Each structure stands twice: as C-alpha cells, then as structure tokens.
Amino acid sequence: xxxxxxxxxxxxxxxxxxxxxxxxxxxxxxxxxxxxxxxxxxxxxxxxxxxxxxxxxxxxxxxxxxxxxxxxxxxxxxxxxxxxxxxxxxxxxxxxxxxxxxxxxxxxxxxxxxxxxxxxxxxxxxxxxxxxxxxxxxxxxxxxxxxxxxxxxxxxxxxxxxxxxxxxxxxxxxxxxxxxxxxxxxxxxxxxxxxxxxxxxxxxxxxxxxxxxxxxxxxxxxxxxxxxxxxxxxxxxxxxxxxxxxxxxxxxxxxxxxxxxxxxxxxxxxxxxxxxxxxxxxxxxxxxxxxxxxxxxxxxxxxxxxxxxxxxxxxxxxxxxxxxxxxxxxxxxxxxxxxxxxxxxxxxxxxxxxxxxxxxxxxxxxxxxxxxxxxxxxxxxxxxxxxxxxxxxxx
Amino acid sequence: xxxxxxxxxxxxxxxxxxxxxxxxxxxxxxxxxxxxxxxxxxxxxxxxxxxxxxxxxxxxxxxxxxxxxxxxxxxxxxxxxxxxxxxxxxxxxxxxxxxxxxxxxxxxxxxxxxxxxxxxxxxxxxxxxxxxxxxxxxxxxxxxxxxxxxxxxxxxxxxxxxxxxxxxxxxxxxxxxxxxxxxxxxxxxxxxxxxxxxxxxxxxxxxxxxxxxxxxxxxxxxxxxxxxxxxxxxxxxxxxxxxxxxxxxxxxxxxxxxxxxxxxxxxxxxxxxxxxxxxxxxxxxxxxxxxxxx
Numbered sequence: 001x002x003x004x005x006x007x008x009x010x011x012x013x014x015x016x017x018x019x020x021x022x023x024x025x026x027x028x029x030x031x032x033x034x035x036x037x038x039x040x041x042x043x044x045x046x047x048x049x050x051x052x053x054x055x056x057x058x059x060x061x062x063x064x065x066x067x068x069x070x071x072x073x074x075x076x077x078x079x080x081x082x083x084x085x086x087x088x089x090x091x092x093x094x095x096x097x098x099x100x101x102x103x104x105x106x107x108x109x110x111x112x113x114x115x116x117x118x119x120x121x122x123x124x125x126x127x128x129x130x131x132x133x134x135x136x137x138x139x140x141x142x143x144x145x146x147x148x149x150x151x152x153x154x155x156x157x158x159x160x161x162x163x164x165x166x167x168x169x170x171x172x173x174x175x176x177x178x179x180x181x182x183x184x185x186x187x188x189x190x191x192x193x194x195x196x197x198x199x200x201x202x203x204x205x206x207x208x209x210x211x212x213x214x215x216x217x218x219x220x221x222x223x224x225x226x227x228x229x230x231x232x233x234x235x236x237x238x239x240x241x242x243x244x245x246x247x248x249x250x251x252x253x254x255x256x257x258x259x260x261x262x263x264x265x266x267x268x269x270x271x272x273x274x275x276x277x278x279x280x281x282x283x284x285x286x287x288x289x290x291x292x293x294x295x296x297x298x299x300x301x302x303x304x305x306x307x308x309x310x311x312x313x314x315x316x317x318x319x320x321x322x323x324x325x326x327x328x329x330x331x332x333x334x335x336x337x338x339x340x341x342x343x344x345x346x347x348x349x350x351x352x353x354x355x356x357x358x359x360x361x362x363x364x365x366x367x368x369x370x371x372x373x374x375x376x377x378x379x380x381x382x383x384x385x386x387x388x389x390x391x392x393x394x395x
Numbered sequence: 396x397x398x399x400x401x402x403x404x405x406x407x408x409x410x411x412x413x414x415x416x417x418x419x420x421x422x423x424x425x426x427x428x429x430x431x432x433x434x435x436x437x438x439x440x441x442x443x444x445x446x447x448x449x450x451x452x453x454x455x456x457x458x459x460x461x462x463x464x465x466x467x468x469x470x471x472x473x474x475x476x477x478x479x480x481x482x483x484x485x486x487x488x489x490x491x492x493x494x495x496x497x498x499x500x501x502x503x504x505x506x507x508x509x510x511x512x513x514x515x516x517x518x519x520x521x522x523x524x525x526x527x528x529x530x531x532x533x534x535x536x537x538x539x540x541x542x543x544x545x546x547x548x549x550x551x552x553x554x555x556x557x558x559x560x561x562x563x564x565x566x567x568x569x570x571x572x573x574x575x576x577x578x579x580x581x582x583x584x585x586x587x588x589x590x591x592x593x594x595x596x597x598x599x600x601x602x603x604x605x606x607x608x609x610x611x612x613x614x615x616x617x618x619x620x621x622x623x624x625x626x627x628x629x630x631x632x633x634x635x636x637x638x639x640x641x642x643x644x645x646x647x648x649x650x651x652x653x654x655x656x657x658x659x660x661x662x663x664x665x666x667x668x669x670x671x672x673x674x675x676x677x678x679x680x681x682x683x684x685x686x687x688x689x
Contacts, residue, residue, distance in 0.1 A: 012493060015489070015492050015493060016493075019489050022485075023478075023481060205478070205479075206478075208474075209474070209477060209478070209479070210472035210473065210474045211477050211478065213440070213443065213445045213470065213472040214470055214472065214490060214537060214538075215490070215493060216444070216445050217443050217444060217445065217465045217468060217470050218466055218490070218493040218494045218495075219466075219493050220462070379445050379446060
C-alpha cells in the first residue's frame with residue numbers, strides 16, 4: 001500500500017485513541033474491575049490505619065498483696081506504648097478474682113503461686129499483656145534476689161544486653177518499602193495482563209468482523225495501531241495514577257504517613273517506567289491479536305506474552321542482590337525491577353535514568369517490529385499466521 | 396472510471412485471480428457475478444487495497460490508484476459485522492471521522508441514511524441487538540458515508556428481504572445517477588439482470604465475459620423459435636440452420652447463415668398455420684452457464 005498524503009492522517013490515530021478510551025469507559029467489566037481494585041486498596045489501608053491505631057485497655061485483678069506489682073505493670077505498659085493502659089482492680093480474695101475473670105470485669109488476674117507468679121485469664125492471657133507483666137515481675141524478683149545475694153541487678157546483668165541495631169534505621173519505613181515493591185510488581189502484572197488480553201481481543205474482533213478492511217481503506221494501519229496503543233496506554237496510566245493517588249492519600253492516614261516523602265519518588269518513577277513498559281507490551285499484544293484468525297487461536301498467539309508478563313512479575317519479585325541489580329536494567333523486566341529497587345532505596349539517580357533510556361529504546365524497537373507484524377498479519381484471513389510468515393509476507 | 400489490467404493474486408500455489416482486466420465505468424451499475432471461489436472477493440479486496448497485488452495494476456480515472464483515492468471509496472466487505480458491542484450511531488460516526496468527516500457532518504449523514512432504512516429509532520442500540528438483515532443495512536450505511544466516489548460492495552443484497560432489496564437498489568441508483576461507478580457482486584442472477592447496466596462474469600479466477608447484458612445476450616449465435624401444430628422435423632433440413640431444442644410443437648434453432656430464418660418461416664407458412672415465430676433472447680442464467688462452463 002502506498003502512503004496516503006492526506007494532512008489529516010497525522011491526527012487519525014487520535015480519533016482511534018479516543019474511540020478506544022470511550023469504548024473502555026463504557027465497558028462495565030472495566031469499570032467494575034477498576035472499582036474493585038480501588039475498594040481493595042481502600043479497605044487494606046483502612047484496616048492498616050485501624051489496626052495500627054488500636055488502643056489496648058486491660059483490667060488486671062489483684063489482691064492487695066500484689067497491688068504494687070500491678071501498679072508497676074501499668075506504668076511500664078503505658079511507658080512502652082502510649083495507647084496501652086493497664087487498670088488495677090483490687091479484689092478481696094482469689095474467689096472474687098476468679099469471679100471477676102468469669103464475668104469479664106477483669107481481663108487477667110495476677111497472683112503469687114508457690115514457685116513464683118501466675119497471670120490467669122478466662123482463656124489464654126493476652127500476649128502483649130503477658131510480655132509486659134513478665135518483664136516487670138522478672139525485674140522485681142531479680143532485684144529482690146540480687147539484694148538477697150548482696151549484689152545489684154546492674155552488677156549481675158552488666159555486659160549481657162544485646163541491643164538490636166539496623167544499618168537501615170527506618171524500621172517501619174523498611175516494611176513499607178518492601179510492601180511497596182510488591183505492590184508495584186502486582187499492579188504492573190494485573191494491568192499488563194488485563195489490558196493486554198483485552199487489546200488482543202479487540203484487534204481480533206476488528207480483524208474477524210472485517211471492520212479492519214473498512215478502516216484500512218480510510219487510514220493507514222500504522223495509525224490504527226498507534227491509536228490503539230496510545231488509547232490503552234493512556235487509560236492504563238490513568239488507572240494506575242488513580243490507584244497510586246488513592247494509595248498515597250490512604251497511607252497518609254496510617255502510621256506510615258510520615259514515610260510518604262521516602263516513597264513518593266519511587267512511586268513517580270514507577271509510573272514513568274509503567275508507561276514505557278506497558279506501551280511496548282501493548283504493541284506485542286496487538287500483534288498477538290492480529291496473528292489469530294479466530295478466538296480459539298488467541299490462546300496460542302498470546303502464550304508467549306503471558307509468559308513474558310509472568311516472568312516480569314516473578315523475576316522481579318524473586319531476584320535478589322546482583323541478579324536484581326542486573327535485571328533492573330534489562331528491558332522489559334526493568335519496567336518493574338527498577339522501580340522495586342528504587343522502592344528499596346539506596347539507588348543512585350543515574351541508574352533509573354539509564355534503565356529508563358534502555359526501556360524506551362526497547363519499546364521503540366518493539367513498536368517498529370510489532371508494527372510490521374501487525375500490518376502484515378491483520379489482513380490475512382486464512383487461519384493462524386506464524387510470526388515468520390507475518391514478517392516475510394507480501395502485503 | 397476504474398480499470399484493472401492483468402490483476403493477479405496467488406495464495407501459495409493457487410492462482411485465485413488470474414490476469415483480470417475489467418472496467419467499471421462512471422455512472423453505471425456493474426454486476427460482478429461468478430460462483431463461489433471464482434475470485435470476485437479477492438479481486439474486490441485488491442481493488443480496495445486490503446490485499447496485495449502480485450501482478451497487474453489498478454487505475455482510477457486513468458492514473459495508478461492511491462490510498463488517498465481509496466479513502467473516498469465506499470466499501471462493504473464480504474463478512475459482516477461492525478463492533479458488535481458498540482452503539483450503531485457511535486461507530487458509524489467513528490468510521491465517518493476516519494474518512495476525514497467532521498463529527499457533525501458524519502452524524503448528519505449517518506442519521507439521514509439510517510432514516511432511509513427505517514433504523515433511525517435504533518441509532519443508540521448496539522449492533523448485536525439488530526437482526527442480520529438490519530446489521531447489513533447498517534453496513535451499507537457505513538459504505539455510503541462521505542459521498543463515496545466509487546462503491547465496491549461484496550454481496551450487498553444477500554440476506555435482505557424484498558423491501559430492503561428495493562430500497563437498497565434505489566439507493567445504489569441514486570449514487571449511479573450522480574455519476575458514481577458502482578461494482579457489486581452477487582449470486583442472484585435475476586437481480587443482477589434486473590438492476591445492472593453492465594456485467595462482469597468471473598470463473599476460476601478469470602473474467603470470462605463482460606459488457607452490457609444486451610452485449611452478452613447477443614454475443615452468441617442468433618436464435619429463433621418457430622411454433623406450429625404439425626410436425627417440425629423438417630426444420631433440420633433447411634440449410635444454414637442448427638436446431639438446438641424441440642418440444643411441444645416448438646423448435647428453437649440457431650442461425651448459422653444470415654437469412655436462413657426467413658427460409659424456415661416461408662417453409663412453415665407453406666406447410667400450414669404458424670402459431671409463433673420470433674427471436675429468442677436467452678435468459679442471463681443460460682448465458683452465465685455457457686460462459687462459465689469449463
């Protein structure tokens with residue numbers, strides 16, 4: 001086919017892209033899945049916020065003899081975590097203490113036994129409370145035993161303390177970074193797969209219904225492909241930005257909110273890498289659709305792509321150390337692997353820049369090869385088209 | 396005017412279209428007939444540029460055809476179906492815009508054409524909700540968008556009820572009347588005979604006949620019939636005459652030597668009353684069978 005010289009041709013792809021977006025926005029399945037994903041993100045963050053901010057109140061029953069120990073427990077618990085309070089409840093005797101446990105007036109009962117102390121609850125004592133009580137009792141008894149032996153607790157325990165230290169002192173921020181990396185990989189996987197399969201299906205639908213023959217007489221097929229890729233990439237990007245936006249807003253309400261400045265950069269990088277990686281894959285999905293002749297063929301023509309998408313997902317999740325560093329530069333896996341490394345922190349600024357450049361070069365190459373395969377297989381109506389056949393086919 | 400010269404297309408070792416040269420003149424309705432696998436669809440796809448040409452050329456108004464020319468052609472492919480899940484109006488406007496129309500112009504043209512086919516009230520429905528016949532009407536509306544300068548329609552009448560055939564035919568004549576060449580394929584010979592100014596007959600990838608239906612009918616030997624109550628066996632013995640059929644007191648014969656039919660008539664009158672005598676114009680189906688016979 002010779003190239004049309006019409007000035008409007010340059011804009012034809014925008015008409016196609018517009019249709020792709022409008023059709024998708026009217027697709028109930030697409031709207032539903034987007035809504036579901038937003039719901040999942042919101043619920044996860046709300047749970048996080050609620051669990052993270054939950055206050056613990058314990059009422060500990062005790063007879064007057066152990067009252068001072070319980071008072072120490074209350075002070076220690078609140079000192080450890082401001083949201084934890086322990087209220088002593090003085091009871092007359094053991095029977096009254098058991099009654100308080102049974103009725104639910106008290107959460108636990110601290111009392112002496114023949115060999116030491118016991119913390120009794122209706123079923124198992126709360127683990128958090130048990131830790132605090134054990135610590136306080138241990139300190140108390142140690143001090144008494146030390147005094148009896150003519151020494152002090154400090155003298156006995158000198159040099160025995162193991163202090164936990166981390167090179168990365170962020171703690172909760174580290175958890176957030178790990179989770180964020182996983183979320184990147186997962187979102188890319190879901191988006192690349194859902195959009196990709198639907199893109200392949202829509203290309204096949206056009207081919208099968210021969211509407212592509214009508215379109216091909218109006219605009220060059222290159223414009224059709226460009227429009228489809230642009231429309232889907234724009235929509236996927238918008239969807240991803242929406243998820244990220246909701247995620248960031250939600251995160252700011254949780255205890256992780258103070259680390260937002262740490263993860264803001266990686267999130268922006270992720271969105272940039274997403275666009276380049278997605279566009280390259282979208283082109284290949286379109287080729288997969290064009291190679292098929294019937295929907296039964298799609299299974300076979302999309303298999304290499306589902307494999308690539310899975311490899312990107314699992315590869316970037318499982319790679320560690322040097323392998324992860326290398327993969328973060330290898331397109332298309334770098335689309336996820338590099339943002340994951342960035343989420344982990346400690347990556348020099350030039351690394352994502354180089355990886356992005358490589359990914360964009362890769363995407364451009366794929367678009368060129370894919371465009372030729374797409375063009376040459378789209379109008380072939382006789383059965384499934386092989387890649388080699390499409391590459392060498394006469395138009 | 397659209398012309399093809401030696402148009403050829405192979406699929407593997409099979410030559411689907413073999414050196415097809417034909418003309419679709421301006422302001423004429425040209426019927427494209429031939430059996431299944433004769434090469435009609437392949438030829439039309441090559442004309443529309445959706446299938447590569449292995450040899451030969453297509454010219455439009457005397458110059459090699461360009462994609463820009465084709466942009467102003469209306470095309471209805473063989474297999475039907477637009478976007479099944481999209482509203483009719485939306486996708487027709489989309490196709491109009493791809494042809495370079497503005498949204499407003501496309502909308503007006505689509506609504507006017509849907510109105511003619513009685514589908515204006517269903518413009519917002521999805522294509523898959525329509526019956527097959529109505530889907531075909533929508534497809535035709537798509538082909539007619541933007542006042543096409545040439546129409547290529549692959550089996551436009553198949554699956555249409557008689558009313559739809561009439562409105563379709565009327566619509567095609569309108570486009571022919573404004574000087575547009577129209578090429579359409581069909582299996583329905585009587586319909587083609589009734590509608591077309593011109594015929595192109597294909598068989599086994601080749602054009603076996605083309606011209607006006609009168610041209611085709613009169614291309615063969617001149618044929619007469621004579622009917623009389625008595626025995627007509629004597630007609631065989633008249634020189635310059637070849638009897639081709641005989642039944643119920645009627646004999647059909649071809650005239651090998653001009654004027655021989657006059658001798659048959661004179662002899663018949665001499666032998667008794669003649670009930671009928673005249674030129675036989677063969678039906679298109681007979682000509683079709685003749686030209687497409689191996």
